[in-house]
Amino acid sequence: MPQVGPEHIRGSLCALVTPFKDGAVDARAFADLVDWHIAEGTQGLVPCGTTGESPTLELDEHDQLIRTCIEAAAGRVPVIAGTGSNSTAAAIERSKEAQKAGADAIMLVAPYYNKPTQEGLYQHFKTIAEAIEIPVLLYNVPARTVTDIAVETVARLAEIPNIVGLKDATSDMSRVARHRADCGSDFILLSGEDPTAVEFVKQGGQGCISVTANAAPGLCAQMQTAALNGDFDTAQAIDAKLAALHKALFLETSPAPVKFALSLMGKCGEDVRLPLVAPMEATREKVRDALAQAGIVEG
Numbered sequence: 001m002p003q004v005g006p007e008h009i010r011g012s013l014c015a016l017v018t019p020f021k022d023g024a025v026d027a028r029a030f031a032d033l034v035d036w037h038i039a040e041g042t043q044g045l046v047p048c049g050t051t052g053e054s055p056t057l058e059l060d061e062h063d064q065l066i067r068t069c070i071e072a073a074a075g076r077v078p079v080i081a082g083t084g085s086n087s088t089a090a091a092i093e094r095s096k097e098a099q100k101a102g103a104d105a106i107m108l109v110a111p112y113y114n115k116p117t118q119e120g121l122y123q124h125f126k127t128i129a130e131a132i133e134i135p136v137l138l139y140n141v142p143a144r145t146v147t148d149i150a151v152e153t154v155a156r157l158a159e160i161p162n163i164v165g166l167k168d169a170t171s172d173m174s175r176v177a178r179h180r181a182d183c184g185s186d187f188i189l190l191s192g193e194d195p196t197a198v199e200f201v202k203q204g205g206q207g208c209i210s211v212t213a214n215a216a217p218g219l220c221a222q223m224q225t226a227a228l229n230g231d232f233d234t235a236q237a238i239d240a241k242l243a244a245l246h247k248a249l250f251l252e253t254s255p256a257p258v259k260f261a262l263s264l265m266g267k268c269g270e271d272v273r274l275p276l277v278a279p280m281e282a283t284r285e286k287v288r289d290a291l292a293q294a295g296i297v298e299g
Contacts, residue, residue: 013044014213015051019268034072041221049082084109105135141169155182176203244290
């Protein structure tokens with residue numbers, strides 16, 4: 001059973017990269033990242049999401065990464081395991097393994113490639129949620145999946161007791177109020193877009209599942225804490241410091257740029273798995289400059 005409740009899923013949650021070394025998962029570097037994040041103030045960890053290159057992970061790697069994250073976190077912050085798939089049966093299997101390992105919640109991305117209808121989406125998420133007991137976060141990222149989980153479908157799914165929230169990467173700020181109105185005050189709304197994360201909280205969200213937090217965990221945690229406390233002047237000042245980094249980390253397909261950033265910081269190697277490739281030199285230069293602008297590395 002989870003060690004922390006849904007009420008703890010808020011603030012700066014990091015969509016963790018998966019470090020590789022010589023083609024294999026670098027478990028030691030991954031565990032060290034978890035410890036570093038918690039020390040820096042990250043308020044939740046999300047292994048095996050898109051940023052963790054989940055589509056290229058073998059099943060045993062996927063399950064082991066979740067176990068490693070849970071063991072390294074040791075109940076200090078929530079662990080929300082990415083267990084989504086475009087196969088409902090496969091997502092159930094991964095979700096059950098995450099529950100067994102002690103995950104505090106799971107995150108289910110909208111099924112990619114299949115292009116299900118809204119009824120298909122509803123039945124997919126409902127079937128997975130009813131197969132487990134731990135909390136479920138939906139993940140809507142149409143730019144990656146093609147499929148958009150409609151506001152009305154999220155509202156239907158929110159009626160299922162253990163579907164407790166949504167990671168919204170649509171960049172549509174109008175959805176925050178609509179989700180809040182339809183799903184109630186207890187439903188967790190998290191941004192999935194770093195450049196609009198502060199505005200998302202201002203509109204009624206409770207935090208961000210962040211890519212930028214991989215390289216700037218302390219600043220992202222401070223920014224989210226300030227925003228959640230209503231100190232938007234401070235939050236926006238930190239956001240301005242990170243603005244170039246938000247942009248640079250998506251000049252090429254994530255997580256290649258952020259892994260390069262972490263390699264500059266000595267946190268892990270920059271290796272990604274095909275079909276992703278290392279970023280071009282022009283992108284590398286912009287990542288270096290953005291890290292320096294944020295005060296993370298020396299200029």
